[in-house]
Amino acid sequence: MNVLEKIVTSVNNFSKSERKVADVILANPQTTIHSSIAALAKMADVSEPTVNRFCRRLDTKGFPDFKLHLAQSLANGTPYVNRHVEEEDGPEAYTAKIFESTMAALDTARQRVDINTVNRAVDVLTQAKKISFFGLGASASVAHDAQNKFFRFNVPVVCFDDIVMQRMSAINSAEGDVVVCISHTGRTKNLCDIAAIARENDATVIGITAYDSPLAKECTLVLSLDVPEDTDMYMPMASRVAQLVLIDILATGFTLRRGTKFRENLKKVKDSLRGSRFDKKDFNN
Template sequence: MNILEKITQQLDDFSKSEKKVADAIMAAPQTAIHSSIAALAKIADVSEPTVNRFCRRLDTKGFPDFKLHLAQSLANTTTYVHRQLDENDSPESYIAKTFESSMACLSRAQNSLDPQQVNRAVNMLTQAKQLSFFGLGASSAVAHDATNKFFRFSLPVQCFDDPVMMRMSAANSSPDQVFVLISYTGRTKALVEIAHLARQKGALVLGLTAKDSPLANAASMVLSMDIPNDVDLHLPMASRLTQMVLIDVLATGFILRRGNVFIENLQKVKEGIKNSQFDSP
């Protein structure tokens, strides 16, 4: 466990002053690395002994040793930086927290993604005669985004975020269809039922969901990413962001698999809608 993960794990155990130090470090870890103990104490509005006490609580030998561990953590930054929001956060602070948390989450998700499994998923998509993207709640936005991307690939695509319409579509499915079911937790009963129903009809089901979840177990194939299970306010944003990037990955793989002729066709589509936009200044 690296130092950032230790800070996240021990947040509830810190004193009020120590939490100030933790918040200052998590708000700008790069700044903390290059700060003196006096500078960090001033940023956190605490005393220098408090900073030293905070460092020793994390099993480091003091502030210099803590900075070394922090630098090592950032050099291998596949971790999700927990950014506690506070009602007194300035715009600069909550902007930084949102962006830094999202970027750390994307990095962690990327490193957890299996390229071979992505390749198999692209194979499945390119062989389909029709694609269906289903998602509920925050994942419904991802399903609609996927539909918008794959619609331009000259392939029948549908999207539903209503469980009844999903069930009707699955009940009428055939072996040449692929259903892409999107769920962060993979524990939504309606989607699990849809997966079973579609597979009973011979269709393939690609689950973009958590590993070993009920939906993962019901799907024909699964693409899972390590997305932190956090209860902070930005969780739906982080999970939706990583899901949308995964859709972009699959769409890119789809385009490359179809070859240059397909890419030229996409360029024609782009030219065809050019007149719907005002010219750039």
């Protein structure tokens, strides 16, 4: 059992002063591990030996050893939870909450993503004659990002956030072409149309969207990411981050499938940017 739980469960075996110590530790565990025994004693308004005895009661060798155990408990515990932002949150609170809920969302996505489908999607992408990324609204920037990545692979790749262009592009697609449709809800009518049109023209359609949505029904392959979203904010946040990570995964799978020699190309692409940048070394001096 980790020390924190142990404190909670054995709270009844504590003496009055020891309980004071327990309260202080439970209230600020993070502070505790960076405090000296003297500081903690003062916070709990008890003497130093009391703190020491408290540590021994929890089967640790002494105060420093207790801090070690506590540090480990903290590292294990509080794995990212999806805490919602609230009206009265200050900058510290909402910053932490957003980071944490994003991480929680990624954790969920990781568990839910179907590796098999990922692998098939990579298959399809590596064999594509042309790759198109379509998204609307918030998903448009995900599509742009995907384009930026796949463009480096020196394959024909397009990206449109204009439904007319998307439509034209979809109508012109042919066998061997891959169309990737991105939509969190999977209920965007226009995008469903695009997917249908692309399929009618023999393109393979990959959907990065919700499982069992109208869009999903139109796709050859569905990469679903059912991540929890804080709808109170009325903005897609975590879901879109998960989409981006999925794009990263597809891009990575693509480069791996293509082998080592191909990776050298990527380096060339990256190196080509050097002229547009300030030199790292020059700047450091």
